[in-house]
Amino acid sequence: TQLLEQSPQFLSIQEGENLTVYCNSSSVFSSLQWYRQEPGEGPVLLVTVVTGGEVKKLKRLTFQFGDARKDSSLHITAAQPGDTGLYLCAGANSNSGYALNFGKGTSLLVTP
């Protein structure tokens, strides 16, 4: 199992602040996905990054895949209460096929 370490584990901020969540591994992944999970629901895919150094933007969310494809970051600009949730990163490689390795998640709380 290839470990994905997410940091921070918990984050509580006020509306309007910026934040960055990190996903790190010692292993190389062919692709990496970010999910958001709300209480009582399943994870929902936000983005998939494939190329080293790739940057993708989804409204106020910016995702980056490290050059060596071992790490990724999620940056949220001007956080809103609706951003509250558990953010999960998941990596896959050609050897694991369909299997995704998930990080333990970052629990984000944005208060008004």
Next chain:
Amino acid sequence: NAGVTQTPKFQVLKTGQSMTLQCAQDMNHEYMSWYRQDPGMGLRLIHYSVGAGITDQGEVPNGYNVSRSTTEDFPLRLLSAAPSQTSVYFCASSYSGTVSGNTIYFGEGSWLTVV
């Protein structure tokens, strides 16, 4: 479009009992899988299937069986429930096994408590 449907939503079992968690998808996806989510552990893969009649083990398969007789259904069977199997179970499906460019859809989860 129902997506991925899991039943039951909640279940309490006694140690040693058996049960089946149902999962169905209406998107004609070839790939289906089961994960369990425990506090502080993230999601861990139990079993997966790349098509009807084909299944394989994931990271934590012990104590669980699966079968894939149709494209739509992928039930997860607990043979003899143990307290260590108390968890939230998620079924997922996708069109293909290639992660890049492929969306994986998760069900809403099944909360299982073994006492």
